[in-house]
Every structure is written in C-alpha cells, then in structure tokens.
Amino acid sequence: MAQLKDEDLFWVYNEECNSIAIIVQHLWGNMLSRWTDFLTTDGEKEWRNRDLEFESVINTKDELMEKWNAGWQCMFDALDSLKPEDCEKTVYIRSEPHSVVDAINRQLAHVPYHIGQIVFIGKMAASNWIALTIPKGQSKAFNAAMTKKPTSKF
Template identity: 60%
Template sequence: MTTNYLKSVKGQFAYYKGLGDATFDQLADDQLFEKYHEESNSIAIIVMHMSGNMMSRFTDFLTTDGEKRWRNRDAEFDTRLLARTTLLENWEKGWNCLFHALDSLKDSDLNREVFIRNEAHSVMEAINRQLAHYPYHIGQIVFIGKMLCNNKWRSLSIPKGRSDAYNANLFSKPKSGTK
C-alpha cells in the first residue's frame, strides 16, 4: 500500500506541476511579473516562493530540518525582474529537488520522523503537508494566468460549456480491460 502511496503522490505532484507549466506556456514574459495591486503576488513571486520552499523542504529531506538556515523566505516575496529562463530554471530546480527526494524514498521511510521548523512529522505527513501547500499556490498561478489571458485562455481541464461533450465521450467508450 505504501508503494502505491509514493506512486500516487509523485503523480499528484507531477499533475500540479503540469498545470503550472501549461499556464506559463500561455503567458508572455511580462505577464509573469504582473501584480493586481502592490500587496498581491505576481506569478514570478509565487514561483520563487515555491522553489525556495521545495529546495528547503526536500534538500537532505530525511536528515535535516525542512526549514534550512540558508533559506531567505522573505526575499522570495520581493519583486524582482528576472529573465523568463531564470524564473523557469528556478521552477525546475525546485521540482527536481522534490522528485529526487521522493524517488529516493523506500516504503520503510514513510513512518520515519522528519522535522519542519523543529516540528516533528512522519515522512508521510511532511509529504502530505507539501501536497496541500503546492496545489494551493498552483491554483493561484492558474487563476492569475486565466485573468491575464482573459478570453484567450486555453482551459486546463474541461472547458466551460463542454461537460456534455466530455461526458458523452466518457460514457460511450468501454473501460480498458472490459469487453
């Protein structure tokens, strides 16, 4: 069952990363830095926060506290103009760190104790904590992207008004393995 857990969480993280990737693909470089107002976050700020969080949480995941001394969380929320390539390199760096850590886990690790800000968690709890945190921010990225694209937005799920066509297609095909 735990092997299924690891496979499932890797799939969930990959799915949410894909939503972010698909959003970036629809945006011009300058849109990554747009803010609704001074106190809001741009997509770039959210990306830098997520990358910093992933690097901190998943570097030496089993052996060091998930809040690293070298992390400067407040700086992640500073408005910076980066090249799109630099921003996306940070995005990939964070995700690669996360997936590397997950790939290194064995079923027997899931009940081990790890710490985040000196608070004990089982490995499974620590992963679940991030599986709640990252989709929250991916939702923000998608929402901001959708607002910026307006009527040029390409849906990342079932487009509005297309549920009937989707359901007709879904229910008309036999499920794999059935005759």
C-alpha cells in the same frame, strides 16, 4: 505559464498581490528547503531566506523556468529516493516533528494552493485563456466522449 506573454508572468493586480514570478520564486525556495536532505535535516533550512522569496528577484522567463524546474526536480529526487521503511521515520519542519507521510501531505496541500493562484492570475492576465480542464459549457460533450472510450477491466 506557457499561455502567457513574458510580461504577464510579472503582472500584479495590486501591491498586496504576488505575481506568478513571485509565487514561483516562493515555491522554489520552499521546495528546495523542504526536500534537500529530506530525511536528515530540518525542512526549514538555515540558508533559506523566505522573506526574499516575496521580493522581485526573478527578471526573465528563463530564470523563472529554471527555478520552477529546479524546485520540482529537488522534490522528485527526494521522493524517488524514499524506501518503504522511510515512511516510519520522523522528519522536522521548523523543529516540529512530522511523519514522512505527514510531511509529504503538507507539501501536497501547500504546492497545489500556489499552483491554483498561478492559474487564477494566468486567467486574469491572458488574452485568450485555454482551459486546462473541461472548458465551461463543455461538460456534457466531454462526458459523452469519455463514455465512448473503451474501459479497462481489472
């Protein structure tokens, strides 16, 4: 998102697609719902309005970043609070039972899916996209540089 102009965050390919802002809004709603009171309440909170997450509510990059950061903070706070014995517990998402590990894995599938969408849209919208990983055609040079680094021994 840092590579994009503010207006690019609200760009949509067509009316069936979501903007980066919409995807962030959805991730924010999902993360707050899933991770608030993670061990004690259903992950689909009554106060969540999922349908509204797909409407243009965010109007500025600052709002977008506030929601982005709030969603991640909620998730990390919940994960940081877990104790080993919590992994044996059952939590619910839309009244469906999940082990704590399964609920976490569910989020580890859902969130990266949407982050991939954000990157794809960003590549389409950016004027000079800088690769987030190894740039095209640079694998050999990257691997050569990596083999020159000292390795750690366990």
